[in-house]
Amino acid sequence: MTGPLRVIVADDDASIRAVLRTLLAEESFTVREAEDGVDALRQFMAGGADLIFSDLQMPGMGGLDLLRRVRAVDDTVGFIILTGAGTVENAVEALRLQADDYLVKPFHVAEVQLAAERAVSYRRLLRENRSYQQHLEERVAEQAGQIETLLMDALRSLATAIETRDDYTGGHVERVARYATATGREMGLTGEELRALWVGALLHDVGKIGVPDQVLKKPAPLTYEEYEEMKRHPEIGATIMERSSFLRPGLPAVLHHQERYDGSGYPYGLRGADISLQGRIVAVVDTFDAIVSSRPYRNGSSNEHALSEIRRNAGTQFDPDVVEAFMRAAEKGFPDDPDAPRLPDRAAEMV
Numbered sequence: 001m002t003g004p005l006r007v008i009v010a011d012d013d014a015s016i017r018a019v020l021r022t023l024l025a026e027e028s029f030t031v032r033e034a035e036d037g038v039d040a041l042r043q044f045m046a047g048g049a050d051l052i053f054s055d056l057q058m059p060g061m062g063g064l065d066l067l068r069r070v071r072a073v074d075d076t077v078g079f080i081i082l083t084g085a086g087t088v089e090n091a092v093e094a095l096r097l098q099a100d101d102y103l104v105k106p107f108h109v110a111e112v113q114l115a116a117e118r119a120v121s122y123r124r125l126l127r128e129n130r131s132y133q134q135h136l137e138e139r140v141a142e143q144a145g146q147i148e149t150l151l152m153d154a155l156r157s158l159a160t161a162i163e164t165r166d167d168y169t170g171g172h173v174e175r176v177a178r179y180a181t182a183t184g185r186e187m188g189l190t191g192e193e194l195r196a197l198w199v200g201a202l203l204h205d206v207g208k209i210g211v212p213d214q215v216l217k218k219p220a221p222l223t224y225e226e227y228e229e230m231k232r233h234p235e236i237g238a239t240i241m242e243r244s245s246f247l248r249p250g251l252p253a254v255l256h257h258q259e260r261y262d263g264s265g266y267p268y269g270l271r272g273a274d275i276s277l278q279g280r281i282v283a284v285v286d287t288f289d290a291i292v293s294s295r296p297y298r299n300g301s302s303n304e305h306a307l308s309e310i311r312r313n314a315g316t317q318f319d320p321d322v323v324e325a326f327m328r329a330a331e332k333g334f335p336d337d338p339d340a341p342r343l344p345d346r347a348a349e350m351v
Contacts, residue, residue: 004030005120006048010040010066011055011082020053023112037061041069049077051120056083056090064090067097076127078119082107088210088236092243155202172289177201179285182334186325192249200253200278204286207237207254231266234258252276257283262316280319284310284326
């Protein structure tokens with residue numbers, strides 16, 4: 001791509017269009033506005049686009065229909081969905097249609113800038129990858145790695161967004177992913193098995209996107225009905241993971257991380273080896289980080305106390321073999337695997 005990048009902003013709210021035009025103009029984008037999906041599609045068919053920002057719900061044609069039609073013409077166009085009233089089903093469908101991002105209104109300036117940069121970068125790499133794949137195998141391999149990094153960054157963004165709803169002070173999902181892969185290596189996992197575990201651990205609580213705030217953030221004990229609502233999050237998460245071939249390998253961790261070794265967990269009350277290994281590993285590392293992490297309403301406990309609690313619950317809440325592997329990983333400081341997806345520096349601090 002040469003010259004200014006072409007952007008279409010489709011939203012029936014003129015004030016949203018004006019804000020995005022101002023933000024994107026500062027990034028040297030050439031911006032066209034459309035007040036609905038029909039107008040946006042017409043402009044796209046007439047003059048193309050490198051990136052489209054689209055509201056989810058608009059008169060005539062909504063954002064998902066617009067995304068579907070644009071992808072049918074050119075799947076290298078960046079596409080970012082904006083919504084003020086989205087659902088889990090909307091988010092799943094947007095991911096299935098390969099939207100580059102899903103921003104919830106009101107959004108921050110930094111979110112828009114980062115989403116635009118990531119979408120344009122990914123789509124640029126996709127175009128180049130297709131151009132060179134016949135003759136430049138080494139170049140293709142390099143760029144495939146860059147695309148993988150961008151996808152991993154998108155997963156981290158989604159996981160972090162979910163984490164902020166759950167009152168963690170930051171870094172929880174990245175630490176859980178790191179502890180899980182370190183524990184998995186102690187249990188002999190390698191290659192794609194470790195990568196799947198990393199994805200599942202990072203997104204283990206993705207289903208909480210479907211839990212209402214009044215339940216998720218309630219500072220008092222949950223009622224029976226509220227607890228039943230909370231217990232739906234592993235199955236909601238599994239539904240999200242199932243729709244994507246990229247995410248699907250991590251589904252067992254998402255579905256089983258609340259199961260207990262003695263059969264008293266949820267959602268299915270599985271026991272022992274009937275629980276996936278991913279689920280048994282994430283159950284241990286998630287609990288450890290929850291104990292040591294500070295929340296707005298309490299301070300975290302010491303590592304020593306957390307490790308003691310993990311050992312005490314081996315054989316009841318946790319798989320004893322996983323606990324032993326976790327303890328070995330903890331003694332080594334949960335070292336990073338040079339072949340595993342790289343985490344930000346803040347996640348690489350040793351406990």
